[in-house]
Amino acid sequence: MRALDIINKDIRNTARLIRRSALSFATxxxxxxxxxxxxxxxxxxxxxxxxxxxxVIVRRRFYSRGFTLMEVLVAISIFALxxxxxxxxxxxxxxxxxxxxxHSEQMRSVNRAFWLLQQDIEQLLKRNVKDISADNPNxxxxxxxxxxxxxPLQLTRGGRANPLGLPRSSMQRVAYAVGHHPDYxxxxxxxxxxxxxxxxxxxxxxxxxxxGKEQAQVQIVLPDIESMTIxxxxxxxxxxxxxxxxxxxxxxxxxxxxxxxxxxxxKRSYKIW
Numbered sequence: 237m238r239a240l241d242i243i244n245k246d247i248r249n250t251a252r253l254i255r256r257s258a259l260s261f262a263t264x265x266x267x268x269x270x271x272x273x274x275x276x277x278x279x280x281x282x283x284x285x286x287x288x289x290x291x292v293i294v295r296r297r298f299y300s301r302g303f304t305l306m307e308v309l310v311a312i313s314i315f316a317l318x319x320x321x322x323x324x325x326x327x328x329x330x331x332x333x334x335x336x337x338x339h340s341e342q343m344r345s346v347n348r349a350f351w352l353l354q355q356d357i358e359q360l361l362k363r364n365v366k367d368i369s370a371d372n373p374n375x376x377x378x379x380x381x382x383x384x385x386x387x388p389l390q391l392t393r394g395g396r397a398n399p400l401g402l403p404r405s406s407m408q409r410v411a412y413a414v415g416h417h418p419d420y421x422x423x424x425x426x427x428x429x430x431x432x433x434x435x436x437x438x439x440x441x442x443x444x445x446x447x448g449k450e451q452a453q454v455q456i457v458l459p460d461i462e463s464m465t466i467x468x469x470x471x472x473x474x475x476x477x478x479x480x481x482x483x484x485x486x487x488x489x490x491x492x493x494x495x496x497x498x499x500x501x502x503k504r505s506y507k508i509w
Contacts, residue, residue, distance in 0.1 A: 349457045353457075354506055355395075357391070357393075357508065358507070360378070360392070361407060362392075362486075363392045363407055365377060365409055365444050367444075367445070377479075379391045379479070379487065380478065380479075381475075383476060386413060386415075388466055389411060390409070391410055392407055392409055392410075393407065394406055394408075396408040408439060409442075409443050410437065410439055411437075411438040411439075414434070414461050415434065415436055416432075416433065417434055417456070418456070432497070433462060434459050435461045435494065436456060436457065437454070437456075438452035440453075460496055463495045468487045468489075468490060469491060470483060471485050471488065474491070486508070486509070488507070488508060489507045490505070490508065491505045492505075
């Protein structure tokens with residue numbers, strides 16, 4: 237309404253200006269001819285008024301003219317192109333944010349897993365455990381590395397936290413393995429027979445007699461792990477198992493390599509003592 241009022245006011249001002257010009261011209265002509273024909277002057281005035289009215293009609297038609305079909309189609313096409321481009325940019329940004337968030341969460345999980353491994357390995361203690369089911373119950377087994385075993389890495393560590401002051405040892409038997417989720421066999425679990433594999437950490441409430449997975453507490457350390465390979469670094473070189481007959485020197489470090497389900501691998505080395 238504001239724009240329409242301005243247009244009408246402009247039209248009225250234009251018509252008023254033309255009428256004034258016509259009257260002024262007619263008066264000037266009448267005075268110039270000193271008593272010329274009044275009818276001729278009147279004709280000039282009428283002609284000027286008619287011209288003013290035609291101009292007003294033309295301007296009204298000009299201001300009230302709408303958009304053509306071609307103009308509307310061009311405008312719609314431009315807005316459609318802008319909308320498609322904006323959607324693609326927004327979709328790309330959202331997908332990038334999702335990938336970054338997933339990668340960040342994966343890196344946090346990997347860092348937590350490696351920190352836990354570091355805590356266990358660096359606090360390794362030379363405390364053998366008695367296994368009455370073994371051929372030699374008193375064998376050296378404070379550190380066991382057997383890549384083809386269901387528990388490839390077993391060790392005795394110290395520094396076990398005891399915030400409640402319970403009457404128990406500060407040492408703990410720990411093992412690592414790659415396997416299914418602890419609820420793999422539970423039919424009411426969302427992990428029932430799922431295809432994912434996990435890096436699992438086993439702990440036992442006692443030292444002697446430990447080693448059976450049935451008595452252990454299981455902790456999920458890292459998901460989507462396909463396999464784990466452990467090497468023992470010694471002064472005699474790299475060993476794929478421990479203990480090794482004929483090597484009496486203690487191990488220097490453990491090298492762990494994890495193969496992820498997407499085909500990538502992670503490798504870390506941990507110094508012992």
